[in-house]
Structure formats: C-alpha cells, structure tokens
Amino acid sequence: MTYIIPTDHIELSLEQSLDHCIKCNICTSACPVSAVTDKFPGPKYVGPQAQRFRQPRQPTPDESVDYCSGCRVCNQVCPTGVRIAELNGRARAKIVQQKGLPLRNRILGHADILGMLGSGPLAPLANTMLSLAPVRYLTEQVMGIARHAPLPAFSTYTFRSWFKRRARKQGRPSILSNRKVVYFHGCATNYYEPWVGKAAVEVLEHNGFEVILAEQNCCGLPLLSNGAFSQAHNYHQGNLRKLVPYVKQGIPVVGTSTSCTLTLKEEAPELLGLHDADVNLLAEHTYDIFEFLRIEHAHGRLRTDFKPLDRTLPYHAPVSCGRTASGDLRSMCWNWCPVCT
Amino acid sequence: MTERAIVVGAGLAGLMGALALTEAGCRPLVLAKGLGITHWVGGTLDVLGTTGNQSLRVALDDLIANNPDHPYAKLGISEIEAGIARFRAVMQQAHYPYAGSLERNMILPTALGALRPTAYAPITMVAGDMRQGGELLIAGFHELRDFYPPLAAANLREQGVAVRNVYLELPPSAKRLDYSTRTFAFFFDDPDFRQAIGRQLREVRGKATRIGLPAVLGLRDPVEAVADLQRLTGAQIFEIPTLPPSIPGMRLMNIFRRTIEAAGGRVQIGSTVHRAGGNADRLTHLYSEAAAHDQEHRVAVALLATGGIAGGGIGTDYTGRVWDSALDLPLHAPAGREGWFASRFLHREGHPIFAAGVATDDQLRPLDSAGNLVYENVAVAGMALAGSDPVQERSVTGLTVTTGWHAGNLLARAMQAHLETSN
Known part of the structure; x- marks a missing residue:
C-alpha cells in the first residue's frame, strides 16, 4: 500500500523552509530525543540537512530520522520557522514505503485495536500477563518492545x-x-x-x-x-x-x-x-x-x-x-x- | 477577556521588558516565534565597542549628544545605568554574577582569536581580559566542532599575546557518537568529569597563569565549575563564547524565564504573533499562530521586541519591501534596494539596511513617517528600533537590555494608568 504524498503547497513550503535553516542548532539543544540517545543526531541533521539528499527515486540517505518522536519541540523553538517535524514525518513515510512497516510499529500503530483487545472485563488478566517477566522478554525478542518500558494499564471498562x-x-x-x-x-x-x-x-x-x-x-x-x-x-x-x-x-x-x-x-x-x-x-x-x-x-x-x-x-x-x-x-x-x- | 500586557519576542529586550512588567505586578505574557538571540549571542553585555583609553561613559555621553535619534539618547545615561544594574542584580541573585563597568571595556578573546570589547561579562569569562598579562593556554576538545584552540592561539599570537594551545582527551565514559555544546555542558555539570579535565589541565599547564576553555562549563552551576577547575589547576579559568547554541545564552534564558514565571508572568515559545488589531490610537488585539486557529489576545499594553533583520522581526524581500512582521508598524528604512547596501560586503560603515527599524518618540512609542503616534499603548525595544546599527556599534546586548528595561517600565506605568481610567 503506497500513499502518494501530493506535490502540494506544503511540500513546496517544506522545501523552501530548508533555506531558512541557519544551522544554529537551537533545535538540537532543545530536542528531548537527542538528549538521551546517540542514535538520533538531532533535528537539524535528520531534518533540513538530510533533506537536501532526499531525491525522488533515490534511496533514503539517513534512517536515523526514524528515532524522531514527532513531539515538535524543534518547530516550537526554531527562530526561523523551519518545519522540521513535518520534514521528518514525510521522510519517515518514504522509508516505510521503501522498506515496509516493522511488526512492532504495525502493532503499536493500532492503539484502537490494542485497546479493544485488552480493555473490558478481561483487563486484569491482560495487565497481569503484560507484567510477567517472561512475557515481556518474549515481546522484546519478537517485537522489539523493551521489556523494562512501562506499558499503560488497560481499563476494566471503556x-x-x-x-x-x-x-x-x-x-x-x-x-x-x-x-x-x-x-x-x-x-x-x-x-x-x-x-x-x-x-x-x-x-x-x-x-x-x-x-x-x-x-x-x-x-x-x-x-x-x-x-x-x-x-x-x-x-x-x-x-x-x-x-x-x-x-x-x-x-x-x-x-x-x-x-x-x-x-x-x-x-x-x-x-x-x-x-x-x-x-x-x-x-x-x-x-x-x-x-x-x-x-x-x-x-x-x-x-x-x-x-x-x-x-x-x-x-x-x-x-x-x-x-x-x-x-x-x-x-x-x-x-x-x-x-x- | 482580560486585557493583558503582551511582550512580543523572547530575546534580551523582550525578557528585560517582561521583567520590568513582572516587577510592576503586570503579569506579562511573552509570545515568541522561537528561541532566539539568547542562544546566538556570547552572553556578554556589550554597551558600546570603544577601545583604548576613552571612558565608556564619556563615549556614551558623546554618542547621546551627537545622535538625538539614537535609542541610547532616548534613554539617557541614568536609564542606561538603571537597566544594566537591574540585569546584573537578577544575574547576581541567580548565582551567575556579571563583572565590569562603564569605565573601560574589557577585551575578551573570541573563538577565532579576535579581540572583542565588552563592558560586562559573566564572572566565568572575565579572566580572559587581555588587558591582563601572563602566559595563556587555550584548551579544547577534538570532539567539539567549531572551537579550534590552534586557530584561536595563532590569531592571538599574531596580536602579540603569549599563548599556547592544547587538545584535551575525553574520559572513556564521555564517549558519544556526536557532540554539541549542550553535550559538553552536561559533561561539565558532573564533578567527576571536571576532576578528569582539571587533572589533565594541571599536567599541560606549564607556565600559563590563565586557561581559556570553550564556554560549555555547565548549565547548572558554571561558577562552581570554574572554581573547581581553578582549584584543580592552580590557574585562572575563563570561558570563550562558542558558535550557537550558546551555553552562556541558554543560562540567561533559563534565569530570565525562571524569574519572570516565578513572579506571575508567562513565556510562551512557538507562538508567532502575525496579526494585530486596533483603533485610532490604541492597539487592542494581537493574534498568535497556532494549529488551525489563531490565539487571540486582548492587549492592555504591548512591547514590540521582535528583533531586526537577523532576529526575524523585520522582513525584507527582493522587491525592496521592508516590513514589521508582527504588528505591521511603519518602518524607517532606506527607500529601495539600491539604498540598502554599502559598496563593499565588509564595509567599515556597515550596510544602511541594518539600521532599519521603527522610529519612536521619547517614550519609545511607534511613529509613522509623518511623525505621528501610531499606538499610545505600544513601545518598541531592542533591534526593532530605528536610529542605530547596533552590530556596527558593538552595542547589541547593551542596547537590547537597556531599551527593554526602559520600555517595560514605561509600559507598566501606562498600563496602571489605563486600568485606573477604565475602572
């Protein structure tokens, strides 16, 4: 399933906003993800910088954009109005188009289906299951969800x-x-x-x-x-x-x-x-x-x-x-x- | 809806203005497009870039006497001093004191090894004053881009300074894939890291009595970090401002934000003011951009502190149009593109377009081209003001801090008067 992102005024304004980036790195200094992991080099690199190398029909230059959490702090603090979060969002979609959606993201992307399955009278059971170390170990191995990451508890009623x-x-x-x-x-x-x-x-x-x-x-x-x-x-x-x-x-x-x-x-x-x-x-x-x-x-x-x-x-x-x-x-x-x- | 004191812009002018309004009990709301000048500037207070033996105060007197339209002339020397004093008091209270005077500028080294005059600097930088003698050591890290001790030292040597340079080793625990000024500031917040660096510095110190490091010596307590390193090395330690994002600037932003919000004001970043509404002589509404619909603000008084061309307050385009991006106030600017630029890129007099801004009356209220008041409840501060080219004068931070403070106080009085008459 390929979603064709239209070449619209937004795509145009994203391209133009690249030229507003003065590389001051204010976004990087405010980014909550690059503060805690080396794997994300920061909004400036994966956004306005890498975007120069993202050309039609060419492989994506930098997969670290996938670590962007989409929180939009970069947009908020940018003094020149570069639309970094949107650049990252569309860049990630192009990676998914090229490589497909990993199992973990396929599952976590469907908050509605997960919720429907886990909530209701059986919620205590689901919550207990998901708190068991062996279960968490398996979900980490199979799906790549860190076993120590806290999960929200399902409610017994919707x-x-x-x-x-x-x-x-x-x-x-x-x-x-x-x-x-x-x-x-x-x-x-x-x-x-x-x-x-x-x-x-x-x-x-x-x-x-x-x-x-x-x-x-x-x-x-x-x-x-x-x-x-x-x-x-x-x-x-x-x-x-x-x-x-x-x-x-x-x-x-x-x-x-x-x-x-x-x-x-x-x-x-x-x-x-x-x-x-x-x-x-x-x-x-x-x-x-x-x-x-x-x-x-x-x-x-x-x-x-x-x-x-x-x-x-x-x-x-x-x-x-x-x-x-x-x-x-x-x-x-x-x-x-x-x-x- | 409550009428409010609105400050547009979160640079030094806006923050000082908001501080004045806060202290007067006006609970201002600061709206800004993003973080800006604080993260770009070196964190010193440059009042006027005079060098040599002339007293700064005398130079200011001269400037005021000869340039009645200069923002400093509208403040007068006592208001300039009042703004600086308040700025220093706030920093002192936050355990980040500034040293200096209006007598002689300090001469501090830049990351390129150029010499830069400044009136006041954070205590973490003052040991870099080149008016002192003794051998210098400039130290840095290969991992911190855009700070090259050999380059800084070579340029300083050419200007007759006795200086050596050295690259330091990061302890194994500090290995990362990539580094920024913030990464280093986090490192220096950790006393163990300071120990490791201090020990290395003591070994390579030699005869140097003063050691310059990039200005990344922590966000939490840089004064303590400098004291630590001085104890460990036996030399005086000083910070040299880096390229953005500036850690000393981030300290300023943190202190201002804390002080303003603790006293009932608010700083809202990511809210671009792009529309204004008013009647004959008062600004009544401002609109800031948000998802799908603008946020509406009712205005009691407003401070325009959006910066100049670099700060984004003044927009320009290829047709020669020049505009105020927030309130659309009339601007004082050279007519037509041909009048914008000097003949050479690095012209001694600077480019005329950089003096563009809003012309004001003595109370910093905006005037149109005929000299009539546009809004009685608006004041303008900082780089958005016409009448000077602060980059050329080396007065950017001094001018923004002092005009911001002055404008904030004027607006606080206007707001109190307005509330009394409307009740």
Whole structure:
C-alpha cells in the first residue's frame, strides 16, 4: 500500500523552509530525543540537512530520522520557522514505503485495536500477563518492545460503555441544551484512562453543554508517526465521515488528548496533504478542551465557581499542547484559575 | 477577556521588558516565534565597542549628544545605568554574577582569536581580559566542532599575546557518537568529569597563569565549575563564547524565564504573533499562530521586541519591501534596494539596511513617517528600533537590555494608568 504524498503547497513550503535553516542548532539543544540517545543526531541533521539528499527515486540517505518522536519541540523553538517535524514525518513515510512497516510499529500503530483487545472485563488478566517477566522478554525478542518500558494499564471498562450506561440509567441525556459539543475521547481515554473523559463530561455539562458521544475512530497519529500514511489516511477519512455532519450543524469537536486534536487540526491534513473543504471544516472546528474553555472564558461564559484544592500536583505538559492549544495548561488557565497558579 | 500586557519576542529586550512588567505586578505574557538571540549571542553585555583609553561613559555621553535619534539618547545615561544594574542584580541573585563597568571595556578573546570589547561579562569569562598579562593556554576538545584552540592561539599570537594551545582527551565514559555544546555542558555539570579535565589541565599547564576553555562549563552551576577547575589547576579559568547554541545564552534564558514565571508572568515559545488589531490610537488585539486557529489576545499594553533583520522581526524581500512582521508598524528604512547596501560586503560603515527599524518618540512609542503616534499603548525595544546599527556599534546586548528595561517600565506605568481610567 503506497500513499502518494501530493506535490502540494506544503511540500513546496517544506522545501523552501530548508533555506531558512541557519544551522544554529537551537533545535538540537532543545530536542528531548537527542538528549538521551546517540542514535538520533538531532533535528537539524535528520531534518533540513538530510533533506537536501532526499531525491525522488533515490534511496533514503539517513534512517536515523526514524528515532524522531514527532513531539515538535524543534518547530516550537526554531527562530526561523523551519518545519522540521513535518520534514521528518514525510521522510519517515518514504522509508516505510521503501522498506515496509516493522511488526512492532504495525502493532503499536493500532492503539484502537490494542485497546479493544485488552480493555473490558478481561483487563486484569491482560495487565497481569503484560507484567510477567517472561512475557515481556518474549515481546522484546519478537517485537522489539523493551521489556523494562512501562506499558499503560488497560481499563476494566471503556469510556464509551460508561457514557452509554449512564445515559440508559438516566433515560435521557443529563443535559438538553442547544449548546452542544461532540467529545473526541481518543483511544487513551476510551481504553486506558476513562476517568479523564468522565471529568471532561462533568466540566462541560457544568458549563451547560450537552455532550454528544459521536461515532469516531482513532485519530491516526500512532500510524502517522510510524510513517504508515495510507492507513492513517483511512482513519482520517473515517473521522471526516463521522464528525463533519456535526460540524456542519454548528457543533464543535472538543478533545482531551492534545495529540488527537492536533492530528485532526493539522498533523493529518499537513502530513497527508489533504486540503478539501471537509478537512478544513473539521480542522477549524476542533478544539483542545483547555483552548475551548479559555475561549468560553474570554466571552464571559465560563463558570468559575472553582473550589480551592489544597494539593500540589505534578504537571507534565503534553508535547502537542503548545501547537494545538497555544501554551501548556499553566498558560491556558493562568490569570483566571485560582486552583493552579 | 482580560486585557493583558503582551511582550512580543523572547530575546534580551523582550525578557528585560517582561521583567520590568513582572516587577510592576503586570503579569506579562511573552509570545515568541522561537528561541532566539539568547542562544546566538556570547552572553556578554556589550554597551558600546570603544577601545583604548576613552571612558565608556564619556563615549556614551558623546554618542547621546551627537545622535538625538539614537535609542541610547532616548534613554539617557541614568536609564542606561538603571537597566544594566537591574540585569546584573537578577544575574547576581541567580548565582551567575556579571563583572565590569562603564569605565573601560574589557577585551575578551573570541573563538577565532579576535579581540572583542565588552563592558560586562559573566564572572566565568572575565579572566580572559587581555588587558591582563601572563602566559595563556587555550584548551579544547577534538570532539567539539567549531572551537579550534590552534586557530584561536595563532590569531592571538599574531596580536602579540603569549599563548599556547592544547587538545584535551575525553574520559572513556564521555564517549558519544556526536557532540554539541549542550553535550559538553552536561559533561561539565558532573564533578567527576571536571576532576578528569582539571587533572589533565594541571599536567599541560606549564607556565600559563590563565586557561581559556570553550564556554560549555555547565548549565547548572558554571561558577562552581570554574572554581573547581581553578582549584584543580592552580590557574585562572575563563570561558570563550562558542558558535550557537550558546551555553552562556541558554543560562540567561533559563534565569530570565525562571524569574519572570516565578513572579506571575508567562513565556510562551512557538507562538508567532502575525496579526494585530486596533483603533485610532490604541492597539487592542494581537493574534498568535497556532494549529488551525489563531490565539487571540486582548492587549492592555504591548512591547514590540521582535528583533531586526537577523532576529526575524523585520522582513525584507527582493522587491525592496521592508516590513514589521508582527504588528505591521511603519518602518524607517532606506527607500529601495539600491539604498540598502554599502559598496563593499565588509564595509567599515556597515550596510544602511541594518539600521532599519521603527522610529519612536521619547517614550519609545511607534511613529509613522509623518511623525505621528501610531499606538499610545505600544513601545518598541531592542533591534526593532530605528536610529542605530547596533552590530556596527558593538552595542547589541547593551542596547537590547537597556531599551527593554526602559520600555517595560514605561509600559507598566501606562498600563496602571489605563486600568485606573477604565475602572
């Protein structure tokens, strides 16, 4: 399955952005991957530098680009606006086209299928299995997943099942409102951390929104970041089919996973070269929840009846946060949220 | 939506401006396209590149008297001193003190062995002052590209400096596939690594009383690293700035960011301001770029500190157009491409285009070509200002730090006045 990346304005702007690289290595000094492994020589080398040698119908010059985690810190810190992460993303897709997708990436790329298999009543069994040393040894040998790498635990119930059960119990949506949002939960919330989704629903309903649980599929980011563009394209088409009808009724899509919302807004359209009206419509009407609440606040509509929480909580800003929601959680609610200062 | 103090640009001008706003209780939001000047500059505070016996203060007085449109003239000597004093106090508090004065410039060696005048330098660099005598040793590592002790030493020798050079061996535990300035800064953060390097330096030191090393002596506590190496070698140790990414610059960024955010400000990198909205005399909105939709900011006051042509604040194209990339303010620039350049590439007077920038009134507020105020709640600082060519004057960091501080204070007062009238 070959996905032909179109020779579009994005490809052109990526090529042009090479000339903006002044080789200052700010990206390399900020890169979290090159900080911890020698195998990744840094964004400047595998991005704007190696790109000069990537020519049509020629073998890829440098496979170390596969170590790029796609976190986009390089884009964020670049003083001259080189689109390093997109260069890397498309370069990896070309490697996958030439050499195929390794088994490990094939499996890890399908967060949705993994989640479906592992979550639910059998989750304790799956979690126990995956914590056994011999099992981890085997998965390392066969699939190349490091045996000491922590794996997320499957949830005993999915977010969707909780939401549907709740609706059945109540016999009606908890709130009927003409202010509606479609909640994009993503795979992590549905299969691993349903409490994130429950909290999001509570906050949105508290602010008078009717939360709609629309059909949706994986945003496709795990496949995109592994260079499996044709499968990622199918996923994005699926989400367009399922979500655009809501957007056309004026209902925005709100997500709690910053990497999912960033994929819907920008990663899928830009990496895959999709620019039709539906793609743009979904991109423009998708919001990270904190971005969404910040805009609500800007219009004086956010309920700010917060209760003080006398706890110090650790916070690790998700890597896609800066791009999808402008800044991390702290800058998002800074100035109006008394809870986190 | 809350009206806010917005600083556009996270170079030294923006960060000093944000510091002033923070200290006045204005909780500024700093928006920047990326990391910039801090990671490019050597980390010294160059006020004016005079050499010889003339006092820097006298030279500044002369400059101010003869160039009323120069940004320094708009500040005056006491504001220049106030900005420098605040900068030094912040660095002192972060255990990274700066030494120097407005009397005579220090003369510090560059990585190429050129001599560079500067008024203030981090304490880790001052032992490199060439006004002191004694034999020098320049030491480096084969693994650190773009720092060649033999080249630096050869150029210094030609200028009459007694200097030797040496390459040091990395201990086996420090072997990597590739190295950057950051790799070395991590190494020097480790006391064991300093031990290993210090012992080697003591063996090769000879008669040298001062040893110059690339400016990679740690990000965590470089002052302690220098003290360690001095104890181990018995010589004075000094850092020589490298090519980017500059470790001394990263220290500055870390200190500023910590100080501003601890006091309630925010620094948001990766948010290019590319659109502005306002009415007759006030800037009301700024828009920064993000995925799919811009982030909207309501503006109480704003500081434009986006830099000049090198910093990306001023855009140019082949048709001869020159523009301010953030607020689209009118620029003061030579008309037409033919007026941009001097006849030779390395012309003594520099190229006229590099003096391009926003013309301002005495309070650093932007003016149009007819001399009318564009926005009363905006100030301009640093390389975005018209009226000087700081690269030519060797005043880049001094001018950005002092104008940033001054503009930040003016804006803080404007913001307080604005909030009082609107309440």
